[in-house]
Amino acid sequence: MPSDADLVAILLTLKLAGLTTLILLLLGTPLAWWLTHSHWRGKSVINALVALPLVLPPAVLGFYLLVLMGPHGPVGQFTHAIGLGTLPFTFGGLVIASVLYSLPFVVQPLQNAFEAIGTRPLEVAATLRARRLDTFFSVVLPLARPGFLTATVLGFAHTLGEFGVVLMVGGNIPGRTQVISMQILNHVEAGSYLQAHWLAAGMLVFSFVVLLVLYSFAPYTRRHH
Amino acid sequence: MDTRLQTCIQARFQLDFPDFSLQTDLQLPARGVTVLFGPSGCGKTTLLRCIAGLERAPVGFFQVRETVWQDSSRHCFLPPYRRPLGYVFQEPSLFEHLNVRGNLAFGQKRVPVHERRVAMEQALDLLGIGHLLERMPQHLSGGEKQRVAIARALAVSPQLLLLDEPLAALDLPRRQEILPFLARLHQELDIPMLYVTHSPQEVTRLGDHLVILEQGRVVASGNLQETLTRLDLPLAQSRQASTVLSVSVCGHETAYQLTEVCFAGGRLQLPLRETIATGTALRLRIYARDVSLTLQPPQQTSILNVLPATITHLATGEEGQTIVKLSLGGALLLAHVTRKSADVLGLQPGLPVFAQIKATAIL
Numbered sequence: 348m349p350s351d352a353d354l355v356a357i358l359l360t361l362k363l364a365g366l367t368t369l370i371l372l373l374l375g376t377p378l379a380w381w382l383t384h385s386h387w388r389g390k391s392v393i394n395a396l397v398a399l400p401l402v403l404p405p406a407v408l409g410f411y412l413l414v415l416m417g418p419h420g421p422v423g424q425f426t427h428a429i430g431l432g433t434l435p436f437t438f439g440g441l442v443i444a445s446v447l448y449s450l451p452f453v454v455q456p457l458q459n460a461f462e463a464i465g466t467r468p469l470e471v472a473a474t475l476r477a478r479r480l481d482t483f484f485s486v487v488l489p490l491a492r493p494g495f496l497t498a499t500v501l502g503f504a505h506t507l508g509e510f511g512v513v514l515m516v517g518g519n520i521p522g523r524t525q526v527i528s529m530q531i532l533n534h535v536e537a538g539s540y541l542q543a544h545w546l547a548a549g550m551l552v553f554s555f556v557v558l559l560v561l562y563s564f565a566p567y568t569r570r571h572h
Numbered sequence: 573m574d575t576r577l578q579t580c581i582q583a584r585f586q587l588d589f590p591d592f593s594l595q596t597d598l599q600l601p602a603r604g605v606t607v608l609f610g611p612s613g614c615g616k617t618t619l620l621r622c623i624a625g626l627e628r629a630p631v632g633f634f635q636v637r638e639t640v641w642q643d644s645s646r647h648c649f650l651p652p653y654r655r656p657l658g659y660v661f662q663e664p665s666l667f668e669h670l671n672v673r674g675n676l677a678f679g680q681k682r683v684p685v686h687e688r689r690v691a692m693e694q695a696l697d698l699l700g701i702g703h704l705l706e707r708m709p710q711h712l713s714g715g716e717k718q719r720v721a722i723a724r725a726l727a728v729s730p731q732l733l734l735l736d737e738p739l740a741a742l743d744l745p746r747r748q749e750i751l752p753f754l755a756r757l758h759q760e761l762d763i764p765m766l767y768v769t770h771s772p773q774e775v776t777r778l779g780d781h782l783v784i785l786e787q788g789r790v791v792a793s794g795n796l797q798e799t800l801t802r803l804d805l806p807l808a809q810s811r812q813a814s815t816v817l818s819v820s821v822c823g824h825e826t827a828y829q830l831t832e833v834c835f836a837g838g839r840l841q842l843p844l845r846e847t848i849a850t851g852t853a854l855r856l857r858i859y860a861r862d863v864s865l866t867l868q869p870p871q872q873t874s875i876l877n878v879l880p881a882t883i884t885h886l887a888t889g890e891e892g893q894t895i896v897k898l899s900l901g902g903a904l905l906l907a908h909v910t911r912k913s914a915d916v917l918g919l920q921p922g923l924p925v926f927a928q929i930k931a932t933a934i935l
Contacts, residue, residue, distance in 0.1 A: 467665050470626050473652035474659035475679030475728060485678070489669040 349545045355522050356530040356546075363438070363526060364506040367445040371453040371502050372495070374446070379457035380483075384466075401451050409515025412444050416516070441517040441524050445506045453502040460494020461487070493564060500561050504554055581606075581732070581764065585622045586631040594618050594629070594788040602637055602732075604780035605758055605765045607796075609772075615788040616768040617662075620734050623766065624659050625652040636732050636764075656687070658725030658763075660735040664717035666709040672720050673705045679728040688729050690761070695723040698760065699753050715746035719753060726757070733757075733765040739774065754778055755935075772807070776800070776816050776857045777935045801897050801904045803887035808895055808906055813860040815906050816935070821845075821852045830876075837900025838879045842932055855935040862930040863907035865896065867917055869926050877929040881905065883921050886914070894919070898927055 349357070382394060400408060415422045416434040423433045434440030464487060472482040488495075510528040517524030519533065527546050534543035581600040587593065594615045600606045608616045621627040623634055625642065628649060634642040641650045658679075666675050676692060696702040699719040709717060718738055725733060738754075739747045751774070758765070758778060767778060775782060775796075782799040784792040784807070792799050800807060800815050807813060819833040819840065829844040833854060840856070848854070870878055884904075885897040894914040896907040905927060909919070919925070 467661070467663075468667060470652070471659075471661065471665045471667070472678075473626070474624060474657065475724070476653050476682035477678070478653050481682075486667060486669075490667075492669075 350542065352521060352525075353530055353542070353546060356525050356527050357549075359438075359522065359524075360507060360526040360528075363441060363445060364503045366442055367449060367506045368453070368499055368502045370442070370446050371449060372499065375450065375453040375457055375498065375502075379454045380461055382454070382458050383461040397454050398451050400448050405448065405509065405511025406515055408448060409444065409512040412440075412447070412512070412516050416440055416443070435516055436518045436520060436524060438523050441513060441526075444512045444516040445509060448509055448512050449502050449505045452505045453498040456494050456497040456501060457491065460491035460497075463494075464490050496564060497561060500557055504557050508550070508554070580635075580637050582633065582635045583619070583623060584631075584633040585619065585629040587618065587622060587627065587629040592618075592788060594622070596785075596788075596790050598783060598790060598793055600764075600766070600783070600793070601781050602764045603762065605767050605778045606781040606783060607775045607779035608766060608768045608783045608785060609775050610770065610785035610791075612770060614785045616770075616785050617736055618788075619785070620659075620736050620766060620768050623732075624657055624734055625650060625655055626659075639731075656729075656731040658728055658730035658733045660718075660722050660725050660733070660738045662737045663741050664709075664714075664721040666712075666717055666720055666724075668709055671706055671708050672701065672712070675709070675720060676724050676727050679724060683728050690726050690729045692727060695726045698726065698756060699723040713746070714742050715749045718742065718746075718750060722750075722753070722757075726761070726763075730763060733763050735765060735767045737768050737770070739771070740769070751777060772810075772812050772814070776814055777855075797904050801906050803885050803895055803897055808860070808887075808897075809889050811861065813895070813906055813908065814857050815860070815904055817856045817858060817903055817905070817932075819854050819856055821848050821850050821854060823850060835901075835903055837881070837903045837905075840879075840929065840932060841876045842934065845934070856932045857935050858905060858929060858932055860895065860906035860908040862932075863898075863905060864928045864930070865907055865909060865913075865917065865919070865925045866928065867923075867925060870928065873928070875928045875930060877932070878926050879929070881925055881927045883919060883923045883925060885921060886919060898925070900927065 382390060413435050414420050416426070417423045418427065418433050426432065426434055434443060468486050468490065469482055472486045477485060508528065513524065513526055513529060519525050519529045527550060531543050531546050534546070580602040583596055583598040583600065585594055585596050592615070596619060608619060610616050618627060622629045622632060630644065632642045632644050640648060641655050642648060667678065670678065676695065680688065680692060699722055701716065701719050701723055704712065704716060704720065712720065722738065739750055742750070755778060769775060779796045782794065782796045783790060784799065784805060792802060792805055797816055799805070802808060817835055819835040821831060822834040822839065823832045824844060824846055825832060826844065826846070830841045831843070831845045831848065833840050833842060879900055881898040881900045883896055884899050887895045889895045889908065892911045893908050894911050896909060896919060898905045898907060907927060
């Protein structure tokens with residue numbers, strides 16, 4: 348059976364993934380919209396930066412975040428100056444790291460959805476008296492719903508599974524930064540494989556079910572675009 | 573008719589692309605259907621998009637009646653959502669997430685109540701789509717979709733209706749399905765329409781005023797009949813050259829299966845259309861190739877419709893053809909005759925002749 352520490356780790360992980368996904372949807376939607384519709388020449392630089400976490404070893408991302416947010420890094424000195432202290436080995440630091448780490452998993456599905464919609468429905472809405480923000484909520488949002496579903500599921504699931512970044516930035520503090528993947532490592536190091544199985548198998552089943560749900564929606568998505 | 577009312581849409585635009593530029597200075601009637609005609613790539617769609625504000629011409633002035641929508645000299649530019657227009661795109665472009673009712677209501681509910689002049693029921697009725705209200709766009713045929721798109725544009729009670737080749741994406745039967753609905757809009761609504769097309773059939777069927785565009789420039793702009801019969805334009809030269817006569821039904825000769833119509837140039841007899849009541853106004857299309865000329869009234873001929881006419885202009889056409897422009901009591905008609913016949917008969921401007929009309933089509 349999962350121990351109390353396991354349950355704490357599970358709750359912390361869900362909180363981290365939920366908060367990260369929420370922040371990513373709020374930040375990623377305007378970013379993906381801008382990447383879809385901007386004609387700025389330097390756009391490909393931003394596209395490459397957004398995609399970077401896809402190919403970068405998590406340890407590299409974690410390392411630079413540690414340096415930046417640490418007491419000698421510019422971000423760390425800033426957070427210290429405004430009285431927040433330094434972010435590494437805190438839940439807040441973990442949220443920031445997760446947002447960066449999962450960014451492409453939210454932005455890219457949204458970008459694909461916005462590109463599939465194209466500009467015609469926006470023009471139609473404009474000739475039907477809808478302002479831009481109105482058009483976004485009454486036309487873009489409903490048409491991009493499958494894209495938002497994919498972005499939410501991938502962003503959430505990917506954050507659940509992160510390890511390298513957490514190891515570098517978060518450490519292994521129970522109740523603050525000790526997420527499921529760290530707890531599995533703790534069990535393995537202590538030789539309690541049965542305990543590790545409870546968490547590992549739970550993650551496996553959960554991830555599979557999530558992807559199964561996602562792919563069951565995929566034909567629906569394709570028919571609409 | 574008041575001439576000021578005749579020309580109260582003003583459209584001046586200058587817009588440059590790397591490989592194309594649009595330059596127009598148009599005065600158009602603010603009533604009836606103005607057809608923007610020209611080959612693809614001539615700038616018709618760009619002009620329509622400038623009028624809608626979907627394209628922002630750096631130099632532009634646009635006014636409908638007393639309202640200025642754009643005046644670049646005063647940095648005035650109304651965004652599309654503030655222009656009281658309706659726009660029908662080439663593809664129906666219905667909102668896929670809304671049913672027909674939702675699509676129609678989308679624009680209508682964004683128009684202030686006191687500005688609504690076209691009721692939802694009227695738009696439904698004019699386009700014959702009342703039975704489709706609860707359907708999703710995916711379950712409509714191409715023709716039905718375009719009818720819904722037209723009704724959706726009407727439901728915002730536009731002061732100007734812009735239609736960008738609304739039939740071009742449809743096959744011939746679907747086009748024939750929609751044309752009567754468009755003709756009905758024309759008759760029943762007092763909304764000026766700008767209609768982009770490259771189909772001569774749609775020009776003669778729907779147009780009151782004709783603008784011909786070529787490579788971003790206006791080649792001709794004027795009353796439909798006058799412009800169709802301008803001998804310096806390629807339209808009059810083509811094998812499809814035709815003219816439109818406005819006539820009214822003045823009786824039926826049931827024994828001979830004929831209907832008689834009258835116009836300034838006289839009377840014509842057509843195959844019987846008993847369903848059309850006496851007094852009804854009709855448009856007839858007469859192809860130039862179906863009109864032949866004689867100097868004497870023919871004594872014994874199987875051709876029923878022979879009318880006195882006066883030659884006003886002559887021009888040389890392709891393949892040994894001469895194009896003759898005729899006036900029948902003011903109504904204009906084109907005839908294509910061979911150059912040999914023109915020489916033998918001694919055709920010249922001012923000469924009175926008889927026009928034999930072999931065929932007419934009701935539009």
